[in-house]
Amino acid sequence: MNLISQIFGSNVYNDSVMRERLPKATYKALKKTIDEGLPLDFEIADVVASSMKDWAIEKGATHYTHWFQPMTGITAEKHDSFINATADGKAILEFSGRELIKGEADGSSFPSGGLRVTFEARGYTAWDCTSPAFIKNNTLYIPTAFCSYTGETLDKKTPLLRSIECLSKNAVRVLKLFGNENVTKATPTVGAEQEYFLIDKKMYDKRKDLIFTGRTLFGSKAPKGQEMDDHYYGSIKARVSSFMKDLDRELWKLGIFAKTEHNEVAPAQHELAPIFTTSNIATDHNQLIMELLKTVALKHGLVCLLHEKPFAGVNGSGKHNNWSLSTNDGQNLFDPGKTPHENVQFLLFLCAVIKAVDEYADLIRLSGANPGNDHRLGTSEAPPSIISIFLGDELTKILEQIVSGENIETNCLEKLMVGVKTLPELRKDTTDRNRTSPFAFTGNKFEFRMVGSSASIASANFFLNTAVADVLEQFADRLEKAKDFSKEVNSIIKDVVKENGRIIFNGNGYSDEWVKEAERRGLPNIKSYVEAIACLLKEKNIAVMEKQKVFSRVEMHSRYEISLEKYIKTINIEAMTMLEISKRQLLPACIKFETEIARSINEIKNCGVEVDISANTDLLKETASLVSQFKKEISLLENSLSKAQHSFEDTFEQAMFYRQDVFARMETLRTVVDELECIVASSIWPIPTYADILFNI
Structure with a gap:
């Protein structure tokens, strides 16, 4: 048995462990709950809890935790030991079904957008049995949802699970009409590619901006x-390769199918890609991947940076959310087959995505937005902020021919001739790849390229799932009433292409021409995170979330408040950090350099030898001018920040001021400092430069 087979899933309470350890009746009942979404019997929970505890203790676990995903975007956990006291004062190891199913956490100390206040603190965690428990650091981790005492969701997992259910329900309705009698469930599947930077910890420790904000606030x-x-x-360099090997081992132990790893475009940048799994488990796995990237890096004297733009002037990091939809009988609903023009079921589901992305483009845009992504999107390294769909020439032509009524011609599975006899003939995919598209069809899935590298993928998936579910419900309503099924399917496809075809764009999304063309088509161009947040209060968006039972109106409003607060706090921390570094490190260094130049001029003048010192005086003038501007910009940023902190009652107006004024002041201050970095002696400049950081592994 090879190493991977020995360790893969060894720390996961997975299906094979359950089948081996649970009584047959209990295993079947639990599987039915997992596969069909049926309620779980408390008696079954007791049996499962006992088995889970015994397995965990055998693996060295002493504690358990309900592992959840609050609106911070990261995970949270509270650890309890298995120890309970007996009547005679001795210790006994116990774990009940009640402890497995339900836990309690503080619901007021996590972001809630007004759903919870300090004196109303109770929150609950509820076992998500569809995502397997696992062991990490001698603790049994139980994936859970997190809700308030009054029932509102306080996390990212609950809306994701809700969206999976509504998407499955409506997809199955449509599939039944196509004669798929054995289909009882349709599950969105995801493979999330993760980009990240690795830098030396010694360099990281000298950069307060990286420590406090995750990105460099200065740096030429x-x-x-x-x-x-x-x-x-x-x-791959030896040090990075060693890190990747250790990372793979830790991920494999947790049943995470870490498949691909390589150097990315920017110096010190890398990527990891797992194999597809259900979107719920993929989301849990991505949270673990981000956590383990950081902890394993530290063991190698490295620091993993997940910020979307840790370094100006080189590519930032994203997370490609590869999304598809599969059925319980093994169909990939976005597999066009050898003859996509004849695969009417595929074309209908394709049109469902086209219509959903067009009609809810603002929600899709928001799902890929965060403060860090504002530095990255639309900068010729990442998709633009305009949502569009890339289909490729062949599929676009098929849809156009359906609308026009022409005879459909296709060049499916065309051979690729590379001009070398000894190389094999290659079959071309149905589409090319378009790196400039935010939402591209890539053969049998959609690749949503807009998600930020530090973000949870939950939001991208629950907004997408919900939008597609709603469109499929509309399709099912029409088809169930139709007298001629085939004719109605054709009519739906035509309607979508006519009404929503504006979202299809196969060209260069980085070009200025596309911005103008998108405006002509009426596509929204939401340029910042703050502007994107506003879509949460649109009646159309609230209505679809309520209709599909993913969010209530109150929950949508809470997300609005949470998102604005997140932006305000992020920029506030960055501005405060910038001021601290400026006043306590950089400005004193620049003054020291200025003083040394002045001293050198005086010493040369006093040496009694007449020499040309114009270079010295020019450098002093240049430095003095920039230092003066530096001090001025510090004061301007301080004034702007003070106004942002104290002059607004409306949260949206405050966030916009941070975006338009505070952030602009930060950029101006940075420009001056970066100029100074280029002239101040390296022996005096107090923080590592980009050259030091990016090329020192």
Whole structure:
């Protein structure tokens, strides 16, 4: 048996462990709950809890935790030991079904958008049996949902689970009409590619901006960046390779199918990609991937940066959310087959996505937004902020021919001739790849490229699931009433292409021409996170979330408040950090350099030899001018920040001021400092430069 087979899933209470350890009747009942979404019997929970505890203790666990995903975007956990006291004062190890199913957490100390206040603190965690428990650091981790005492969701898992249910229900309705009698469930599947940076911890420790904000608030470009394209897919350095090997081992133990790893475009940037799994488990796994990237890096004297733009001037990091829809009988509903023009079921589901993404483009845009992504989107390294769908020429042509009534012609599975006899003939995919598209069809799935590298993928998936579910419900309503099923399917496809075809764009999303064309088509161009947040209060968006029972009106309003607060706090921390570094590190260093130049001029003048000191005086003038501007910009940022902190009652107006004024002041201050970095002696400059950080592994 090889190493992977020995360790893969060894720390997971997975299906094979349950089948081996649970009584047959209990196993069947639990599987029925997992597969069909039926309620779980408390008696069954007691049996499962006892089995889970015994297994965990055998693995060295002493504690358990309800592991949940609050609106912070990261995970949370409270640990309890298995120890209970006996009547005679001795210890006994126990774990009940009640402890497995339900836990309690503070519901007021996590972001709630007004759903909870300090004196109303109770929150509950509820076992999500569809995502397997696992062991990490001698603790049994139980994936759970998190809700308030009054029932509102306080997490990202609950809306995701709700969206999965509504998508499955409506997809099955449509599939039954196509004669798929054995289909009882349709499950969205996800493979989330994760980009990240690795830097030396010694460099990280000297940069307060990286410590407090995750990105460099100052830094001029290194002499060499990514312009030679030599890092992308390049040979992996020994230190990084050692890290990746350890990371794989830890991920495999947790049953995470870590498949692909490589150098990314920017120096010190890398990517990890797992195999597809259900969107709920994929979301849990991605949270674990982000956590383990950081903890394993530290063991190698490295720090993993997940910020979307840790370094200006080189590519930032994203997370490609590859999304598809599969049935319990093994169908991938986005597999076009060899003859997509004849695969009417595929075309209808394709049109469901087209219509959903067009009609709810603002929600899709929001799902890929966060403060860090504002630095990345639309900068010729990531998709633009305009939502569009890439289908490729062939599928676009098929849809156009259906609308026009032409005879459909297709070049499916065309051979790719590479011009070398010894190389094999290759079959071309149905579509090319378009790196500039935020939402691209890539053969049998959609790749949503807009999600930020530090973000939970839950939001991207529950908004997408809900939008597609709602459109499929509309399709099912029409088809169930139709007298001629085939004719109505064709009519739906035509309607979608006519009404929503504006969202299809196969060209260069980075071009200025596309921005103008998108405006002509009436597509929204939501340029910042703050502007995107406003869509949560649109009646159309609230209505679809309520209709599909993913969010209530109150829950949508809470997300609005949470998102605005997140932006305000993020920029406030960045501005405060910038001021601290400026006043306590950089400005004193610049004054010291200025003083040394002045001293050198005086010493040369006093040496009694007449020499040309114009270079010295010019440098002093340049430095003095920039130092003066530096001090001025510090004061301007302080004034702007004070106004942002104390002059607003409306949260949206406050967030917009942070975006338009505070952030703009930060950028101006940075420009001055980066100029100074280029002239101040390296022996005096107090923080590592980009050259030091990006090329020191």
